[in-house]
Amino acid sequence: MNSRLAAVSRTLLLGLAAGSLFAAAAAAGPIEDRQEDMKKVGKAMGQLAAIAKKEAAFDAAVVKAAGETIAESVKEFKNDFPEDSKDGPPETWAKAEIWSNMDDFNKKADDAVTAAMAMAAVTEESNFMPAMGALGGSCKACHENYRRPKQ
């Protein structure tokens, strides 16, 4: 892709992202709420992943903030699965199994909160990768059971 095309598509993407944020803020239901929370988690995970992949230097302040964001967002997220939010619109990737295994779903979310708080408490670089493994593992444990592929 040439650079002008790239710039145009980046602008378009940004526009789309801004648009969807706007839409979410305008019509907040449980599906929008949980998707917003998950976006925060994704952004914080991105910062941690950059450190893990050595694309960014270890920074205890970044790690603390990212860990806390994830913990808080997942705590919020847990509450956004009322019975009547199984189907959208908007499109949701939540599997019906969430509601038939709510105890397990909540336990997996709690595991993620615990792992995120442990991440927030990391001050030494040598403790970072084990915390990252536990945190990422908690994301996977839930996603592989309760998130379905996109349409």
Add this chain to the structure above:
Amino acid sequence: MKRTIAALILLAGVAGIAGWIEAAPEPRPADSIAAHQPDLENGKRLYTAAGCLSCHLPTKDDTAADRSLPSGGTALHTPAGTFYPPNITPDPETGIGGWTDIQFVNAVKLGISPGGDHLLPAFPYTSYIHMSDADVLDIKAYIDTLSPVKAANKAPELPLYLPVEQVMRRGLGLWKLAAFKPAPFEPDPSKDEVWNRGAYIVTGPGHCGECHTPRNAFMAMDTSRWLAGGPHPEGVGKVPSLRDLQKRGRYKDANDLATALEFGETLGYDKMSSGGMGAVQTNMSKLPAEDRLAIATYIMSLD
């Protein structure tokens, strides 16, 4: 795969009406395999790459079961009924203990049971056909070292309107004639060894095409759209295309994809968990780094 099974059942119905047609392919004779000295390390590696345990897993409800052993039983729910992958531990009564080398090769590569039945292609012999006899026999040798588990196989549960299992299995023979080409993997001499190793794992043991390649009217993998993505076999959502990953900005390069296969969400690669990919990524994480890089090199070359 569920759609495949639905199509198969349809074909099976046709077969039932057409009468008891004997259908190919024929099992191979015992003398068609060369003398082989098993390599257990290689067997374990391919057992992992092929994800044998991921499907032949005991059910979660059986709390006494050792979930590190492939004693089978976890239900596979499909629109055509519920199937239970069998016990493949070396128990002589309920598992595959006592199977001869040729029986194992015929089952894994041609989908023919020792009793001569056609196996459901939910068991991906349509991909395993691309494995070498040596690799298949190494897997058998590795399985033979596992602890035998006594766990009886469960018959599939078919809805009432569907033909009985025997008819279905005859029908599968017809389906094989239409949709199963028992051709071995051919390396591409214009590509290097790493690429060819990756192509072999992806096409054969890894059976990536079973989900990532869309299917044609016969519910066979449409090789003209190889790994181009398609409907999810469980009926909801899509399986992503593995073509043009770099151009589409999914992965930077082969190293990036190899890292994703090794660590998945642990490094924030959040597409590596859903839709059954979580178990695949766990298997990939256990492979030697050179195999992951080979897989990634091959996949990133697809445009």
